[in-house]
Amino acid sequence: xxxxxxxxxxxxxxxxxxxxxxxxxxxxxxxxxxxxxxxxxxxxxxxxxxxxxxxxxxxxxxxxxxxxxxxxxxxxxxxxxxxxxxxxxxxxxxxxxxxxxxxxxxxxxxxxxxxxxxxxxxxxxxxxxxxxxxxxxxxxxxxxxxxxxxxxxxxxxxxxxxxxxxxxxxxxxxxxxxxxxxxxxxxxxxxxxxxxxxxxxxxxxxxxxxxxx
Amino acid sequence: xxxxxxxxxxxxxxxxxxxxxxxxxxxxxxxxxxxxxxxxxxxxxxxxxxxxxxxxxxxxxxxxxxxxxxxxxxxxxxxxxxxxxxxxxxxxxxxxxxxxxxxxxxxxxxxxxxxxxxxxxxxxxxxxxxxxxxxxxxxxxxxxxxxxxxxxxxxxxxxxxxxxxxxxxxxxxxxxxxxxxxxxxxxxxxxxxxxxxxxxxxxxxxxxxxxxxxxxxxxxxxxxxxxxxxxxxxxxxxxxxxxxxxxxxxxxxxxxxxxxxxxxxxxxxxxxxxxxxxxxxxxxxxxxxxxxxxxxxxxxxxxxxxxxxxxxxxxxxxxxxxxxxxxxxxxxxxxxxxxxxxxxxxxxxxxxxx
Numbered sequence: 282x283x284x285x286x287x288x289x290x291x292x293x294x295x296x297x298x299x300x301x302x303x304x305x306x307x308x309x310x311x312x313x314x315x316x317x318x319x320x321x322x323x324x325x326x327x328x329x330x331x332x333x334x335x336x337x338x339x340x341x342x343x344x345x346x347x348x349x350x351x352x353x354x355x356x357x358x359x360x361x362x363x364x365x366x367x368x369x370x371x372x373x374x375x376x377x378x379x380x381x382x383x384x385x386x387x388x389x390x391x392x393x394x395x396x397x398x399x400x401x402x403x404x405x406x407x408x409x410x411x412x413x414x415x416x417x418x419x420x421x422x423x424x425x426x427x428x429x430x431x432x433x434x435x436x437x438x439x440x441x442x443x444x445x446x447x448x449x450x451x452x453x454x455x456x457x458x459x460x461x462x463x464x465x466x467x468x469x470x471x472x473x474x475x476x477x478x479x480x481x482x483x484x485x486x487x488x489x490x491x492x493x494x
Numbered sequence: 495x496x497x498x499x500x501x502x503x504x505x506x507x508x509x510x511x512x513x514x515x516x517x518x519x520x521x522x523x524x525x526x527x528x529x530x531x532x533x534x535x536x537x538x539x540x541x542x543x544x545x546x547x548x549x550x551x552x553x554x555x556x557x558x559x560x561x562x563x564x565x566x567x568x569x570x571x572x573x574x575x576x577x578x579x580x581x582x583x584x585x586x587x588x589x590x591x592x593x594x595x596x597x598x599x600x601x602x603x604x605x606x607x608x609x610x611x612x613x614x615x616x617x618x619x620x621x622x623x624x625x626x627x628x629x630x631x632x633x634x635x636x637x638x639x640x641x642x643x644x645x646x647x648x649x650x651x652x653x654x655x656x657x658x659x660x661x662x663x664x665x666x667x668x669x670x671x672x673x674x675x676x677x678x679x680x681x682x683x684x685x686x687x688x689x690x691x692x693x694x695x696x697x698x699x700x701x702x703x704x705x706x707x708x709x710x711x712x713x714x715x716x717x718x719x720x721x722x723x724x725x726x727x728x729x730x731x732x733x734x735x736x737x738x739x740x741x742x743x744x745x746x747x748x749x750x751x752x753x754x755x756x757x758x759x760x761x762x763x764x765x766x767x768x769x770x771x772x773x774x775x776x777x778x779x780x781x782x783x784x785x786x787x788x789x790x791x792x793x794x795x796x797x798x799x800x801x802x803x804x805x806x807x808x809x810x811x812x813x814x815x816x817x818x819x820x821x822x823x824x825x826x827x828x829x830x831x832x833x834x835x836x837x838x839x840x841x842x843x844x845x846x847x848x
Contacts, residue, residue, distance in 0.1 A: 413543075413590075414589075416588075416589030416590065416592065416593055419526045419743070419745070421742060421743045425742065426695075426742070428705050428710060429705055429706070429708070429710070434703060434705050434710050434711075435703060435705075437694055465694055466691065466694065466741060466744075467523070467524065467744075468694075468741065468742070468743060468744075470523060470524065471523070471524035471743045471744050472743050474522050474523060474524065475522070475526075
């Protein structure tokens with residue numbers, strides 16, 4: 282027999298369970314989903330984005346840290362992070378909508394990353410850079426910041442494993458050119474600017490083959 | 495393209511400026527400007543793990559060196575057995591123990607056996623490593639001659655490849671060198687610098703960051719950090735580490751003064767006892783004052799602008815490991831009078847969290 286109260290209580294419990302990983306951000310996944318239609322055109326219905334070799338890749342948002350997503354949306358809007366495709370959509374959103382969308386995407390299951398082709402040698406070199414770095418050139422291993430398996434560490438160090446190679450490459454190049462400049466303490470910039478084109482290709486390809494979660 | 499470094503005294507400074515200039519399309523905003531080797535300094539470029547694959551060594555030895563590398567890079571695999579904090583060897587000996595100005599470990603291979611002031615007798619390489627286990631890892635060293643100890647020494651020895659034994663040359667990049675502070679170090683300035691530059695990784699309370707319950711960014715003070723007997727708890731060593739290595743990926747960006755201010759702030763916090771703890775804080779400090787603690791704030795009253803702290807461990811939540819290999823371990827927590835009126839343990843409690 283189930284009373285009104287136990288129903289309410291279990292709904293509460295469920296809600297609690299759902300919101301546990303995103304306690305820090307008071308967003309609502311359901312409201313986020315309702316607002317996500319405009320995002321689907323690029324980030325896809327499942328939030329897994331798309332790798333577009335030779336074009337502008339759309340990053341996977343599914344399973345990313347909610348606070349990180351929220352930070353990026355704020356920064357697209359206030360101009361700290363500049364991107365022509367993203368700017369109009371971030372500008373449309375008020376603060377609560379950003380939080381809702383951030384929570385919604387953070388709770389979707391992450392799919393797989395893709396790359397536009399890579400041979401075994403390139404992948405092996407990419408793995409070395411991502412997990413052991415190249416200290417002779419002061420390229421700190423990505424995992425030292427981006428967490429075990431490069432799957433993320435807290436709100437400031439996003440998961441980069443299982444992200445699309447085209448997007449990873451574009452961001453590293455954007456940092457090198459000074460086009461992306463929104464990283465705290467320029468922790469990412471310092472690493473990105475020491476990398477050459479081959480490093481970037483290799484590390485992006487390998488990371489895209491790794492599980493995001 | 496693969497450049498094989500066989501030259502014993504090839505200059506790393508050169509290697510770095512070479513690769514950077516080959517890459518630089520524009521001015522770097524965070525260039526690595528390592529100082530040039532001074533007149534008479536010897537530059538050693540240690541071999542890498544990739545070089546090991548090509549080396550003419552017995553496969554069994556290669557396997558042992560690989561195991562040593564793995565232990566060095568992920569010492570947390572010995573957690574609860576030999577390691578009782580969130581450290582890994584590479585937390586302080588950065589870049590695989592090879593990086594100059596991050597206390598590269600190969601020098602010990604050729605400088606040992608040697609007399610050490612810290613313990614007043616001749617030490618070999620195993621004992622030098624045991625020292626970092628007892629203090630820096632707040633732990634219990636693997637037995638001399640054990641598989642793990644042999645693997646670690648083998649890795650160290652690999653890094654020293656080509657260097658003549660008993661050479662006590664002036665080596666480029668050893669330790670964590672730093673000039674004297676221009677002004678007296680300031681806790682207040684250090685506190686602000688820490689919040690702005692370090693807390694994002696090491697957290698506001700110094701406990702570092704854990705991911706899925708495992709160490710990710712190491713703790714700079716508190717229970718999960720090195721203990722008061724660790725070399726890096728000396729102000730000049732800590733300041734030198736910070737100046738040359740932190741924030742991560744941005745060496746030499748903190749000025750000499752800022753590095754000393756940060757050391758002043760960090761060394762004013764709590765951490766596990768010196769494992770040579772006699773049961774009495776003032777006595778322990780006095781006993782090792784000349785050989786060590788004149789450079790630390792362990793057991794000394796320090797007047798802070800914000801608080802009056804009595805180091806160490808007036809805070810009863812801190813694990814105190816008494817004593818280590820030197821005296822036989824208990825793995826018990828020392829409960830002290832929380833008002834610091836006494837420096838003696840009131841009682842001991844077993845430590846259950848591992």
